[in-house]
Amino acid sequence: MKIDSITLREVRMPLVKPFETSFGKTTNRRILLVELKAEGYTGWGECVAGEHPFFSDETIDTAWLVISQELAPALAAADPEHGGKCHQIFGNVRGHRMAKAALENAVWDAEAQMKEIPLSVLLGGVRETIPCGVSIGIQPTLEDLMREIEQSLAAGYQRIKLKCKPGWDVKVFEAVRNRWPDILLSCDANSAYRLRDSDHIASFDQFRLLMIEQPLWSDDFYFHSMLQKRLETPICLDESIRNRRDALAAIDMESCQIINIKNGRVGGFSEAIAVHNVAQERGIPVWCGGMLETGIGRAHNIALSSLENFTLPGDVSASSRYWAEDIIEPAVTVNAQGEIAVPDVAGRGYEVRADLIEQLTVRKEEIRA
Ligand code: OSB
Ligand code: MG
Known part of the structure; x- marks a missing residue:
């Protein structure tokens, strides 16, 4: 897969109601999305790191840093054959699994579209x-x-x-x-x-x-x-x-x-x-x-x-x-x-609303291959 660009975005979305766990309450989400462009296809990934390091030691901000400085440049240079290759490409980076997942999943997402089969x-x-x-x-x-x-x-x-x-x-x-x-x-x-x-x-x-x-x-x-x-x-x-x-x-x-x-x-x-x-x-x-x-x-x-x-x-x-x-x-x-x-069409089976995402974006960074 020949990667052209990887764009990181932070979107802000309020939850319809607060979600409280033993470690804290979340009312507004800050979410890091990855948009990966390759061979005319767009794969999307979502980083699940939280706003605070409460569930895990990662946060949206640590993930942003590690993706932008380490993982995205390595991925863009590697042109992975398929999603399963990412593990090896990210092998030198310890931890930061939520950051890695956001990128790897974007590759699988694009790959399913290219192969014209459901992601599932x-x-x-x-x-x-x-x-x-x-x-x-x-x-x-x-x-x-x-x-x-x-x-x-x-x-x-x-x-x-x-x-x-x-x-x-x-x-x-x-x-x-x-x-x-x-x-x-x-x-x-x-x-x-x-x-x-x-x-x-x-x-x-x-x-x-x-x-x-x-x-x-x-x-x-x-x-x-x-x-x-x-x-x-x-x-x-x-x-x-x-x-x-x-x-x-x-x-x-x-x-x-x-x-x-x-x-x-x-x-x-x-x-x-x-x-x-x-x-x-x-x-x-x-x-x-x-x-x-x-x-x-x-x-x-x-x-x-x-x-x-x-x-x-x-x-x-x-x-x-x-x-x-x-x-x-x-x-x-x-x-x-x-x-x-489970969608039975090629790719993830749900269209991404790029216009809405653009409106919700408060921070953006593009890494080009
Ligand atoms: O432990 O499963 C968890 C949400 C945030 C952090 C940790 C957890 C959860 C949930 C929410 O339980 C599950 C959901 O997304 O519906
Ligand atoms: Mg749990």
Whole structure:
């Protein structure tokens, strides 16, 4: 693929409502988009790094710096044959996986267009629809939460994930289980607990959660494996899994029974596929996480979720849950069964609204080959 240019843009988009996790509240998003021009095609990538280094040590600003100074010049000079080559091209740069993913995914996005096949097929996907759940942030009151859940269930979503932290856990799960005894329910602590909370976390077993996501430290396997021995509820790791080796270590150490795959967190589609494959070989189900993406990241998540071992409902949901107006067309929608249809046309299957993106752009930099 002969690359002509790589353009970085920062767009600002307000969320339709604030999203709160154990590490903080997000109201307005600053999003780094990558626009890669090659052979008359335009591939897009979205960097999922946050505004602050709370979920991971990357931010939109560190990603911008590393893409502009290191990764984009290396990629533009390399003219990669396909998306799978990016890993090698970026090999000298340690870490910065969300920055790498934004570029690598733009290459895959362009490649699917050039080859005239759906991105999902290029990635090895097999599903026509993907099962969807929602991630519901910490709410001002329990009443607000109950209303959010009610609306999500009415919309068809198959699984409800509750963000939790000490003080927003047992009483919340109890209220939700009393009202909805049989729904698929899970929680995500984003590392809010410590090993001394083990008895408390074990008390979650009574709520028959599908999983507890990332209860302990974001870089840990060992203490999660100690905790898992004390729980009936499966642990799912998110933050801890940076690559295929981490997945293998976590599975072998029995630190988790389920893995959340985010292609940004693992450095792009190739590593996401590698994590998917190693989990599948070991009988560990995976699902696709979300990072409050615009439609570009969402379209990529849909394609990734079409791989065979994405058997559990993911966090990939309708555009309208986050955005008044999405930057793709059509917006992502979920059917009454709580599924998203995987596009069966060439490329990502959603048009990028370049004019709208231009209007939303507050910063721009072009790297030419
Ligand atoms: O841990 O899964 C997470 C959002 C931002 C940062 C971390 C997480 C999340 C979510 C949102 O849970 C999922 C979504 O995009 O719908
Ligand atoms: Mg998570």
